[in-house]
Amino acid sequence: MLTPKVFTTICIILITFPILLLYHDTLKELSVPYARPIIRPTPQFVASGNSPCLPPTTPEMTEEAVRRHATCRKYSPFTTGKARIATVTAHFGSPSKHYQKAFQSHLLHSLIHGTEVGVMCDAIVDDLWNKPAFILELLMRETMRPEKERLEWIMWVDRDTVILDQCRPISSFLPPENSRFGSWWGRGDRNHDGYNKREVNLLVTNDSNGLNNGVFLLRVDEWAIFLFTAILAFRHYRPEVDLPFTEQSAMEHVIRTEQFKHQTQFVPQSWFNAYDHGGAKMFATREETMDMNDEWVRRGDYLVHFPGHPDKGRAIYEYTEMLKDLPDVWEKATVQRDIGRDVAEFWRNLG
Numbered sequence: 099m100l101t102p103k104v105f106t107t108i109c110i111i112l113i114t115f116p117i118l119l120l121y122h123d124t125l126k127e128l129s130v131p132y133a134r135p136i137i138r139p140t141p142q143f144v145a146s147g148n149s150p151c152l153p154p155t156t157p158e159m160t161e162e163a164v165r166r167h168a169t170c171r172k173y174s175p176f177t178t179g180k181a182r183i184a185t186v187t188a189h190f191g192s193p194s195k196h197y198q199k200a201f202q203s204h205l206l207h208s209l210i211h212g213t214e215v216g217v218m219c220d221a222i223v224d225d226l227w228n229k230p231a232f233i234l235e236l237l238m239r240e241t242m243r244p245e246k247e248r249l250e251w252i253m254w255v256d257r258d259t260v261i262l263d264q265c266r267p268i269s270s271f272l273p274p275e276n277s278r279f280g281s282w283w284g285r286g287d288r289n290h291d292g293y294n295k296r297e298v299n300l301l302v303t304n305d306s307n308g309l310n311n312g313v314f315l316l317r318v319d320e321w322a323i324f325l326f327t328a329i330l331a332f333r334h335y336r337p338e339v340d341l342p343f344t345e346q347s348a349m350e351h352v353i354r355t356e357q358f359k360h361q362t363q364f365v366p367q368s369w370f371n372a373y374d375h376g377g378a379k380m381f382a383t384r385e386e387t388m389d390m391n392d393e394w395v396r397r398g399d400y401l402v403h404f405p406g407h408p409d410k411g412r413a414i415y416e417y418t419e420m421l422k423d424l425p426d427v428w429e430k431a432t433v434q435r436d437i438g439r440d441v442a443e444f445w446r447n448l449g
């Protein structure tokens with residue numbers, strides 16, 4: 099529908115465009131000092147804390163990233179997203195070889211896609227509560243930046259996760275951004291807190307125990323600050339509530355409340371939080387997936403997560419070793435599940 103606002107804008111564009119073309123050269127000269135690309139004044143990988151938990155970026159890693167980037171461009175169906183995204187994780191406590199290897203799979207992914215990585219190397223509070231504490235700290239830090247330099251989304255990943263498909267960008271999961279037009283023309287369908295009721299700010303998945311917050315996507319926004327403030331404070335304000343999975347249970351309670359449920363979107367677990375079934379060797383060689391549950395990983399999936407795995411260290415080690423030798427699933431056409439169409443359909447159905 100051509101609303102008066104849209105009409106006016108089209109007119110403005112039609113009128114100003116030829117003028118801009120006419121003065122293009124002049125403008126180019128005038129704007130030289132301002133035309134430099136925005137370079138975020140931070141390195142691509144940021145470690146928080148004093149302990150050195152960020153593995154060094156070796157020349158081998160950079161070489162592998164360049165090589166894989168070329169393979170992904172040639173064979174995978176993905177386009178490069180423009181959103182500023184960071185993978186955020188925590189690696190404190192005594193370092194262990196398998197978690198470092200798992201972390202390296204995320205660093206490689208970040209090098210391939212030009213995203214960022216934020217890692218918490220030292221604890222701030224007790225145990226698992228460090229996760230919401232660090233996320234809140236990071237959100238506040240980001241929000242202090244000029245809007246143009248700010249991260250738009252973060253993907254939290256627990257340390258027991260390994261990237262399986264280095265070609266799939268994080269942006270491929272995100273809701274389509276045409277909702278941005280909404281914010282240009284006045285913020286539209288807003289509830290009393292000022293949030294667009296249909297805007298998705300959090301993508302989470304369930305497993306058989308309910309919410310699993312080992313991997314989730316969060317829009318960097320005031321909403322996220324309020325959400326993580328509520329999660330971090332939950333045990334103090336609702337001490338009577340039993341939290342069998344500590345901060346994960348607190349998060350589950352909070353995202354069910356009227357204040358937060360409208361911007362929270364549950365998505366299928368298979369998108370980015372599927373679990374191992376049968377081990378690394380089986381993953382690489384399995385031919386038939388008919389009898390598999392949806393939440394079990396197979397070739398073509400983005401990531402594998404090992405919550406509650408009885409032999410976690412070994413499983414992670416075996417997966418990382420297997421992935422070194424596994425030929426690219428797009429190049430060799432060994433993909434068993436490509437959620438691409440599901441993702442598009444999912445957001446289309448939500449309007």
Ligand SMILES: *[C@@H]1O[C@H](CO)[C@@H](O)[C@H](O)[C@H]1NC(C)=O
Nearest residue numbers: 304305306307308309364365
């Ligand atoms: C997620 O799990 C919780 C707890 O079992 C359940 O109440 C909720 O309906 C589930 N949500 C979805 C979208 O499956």
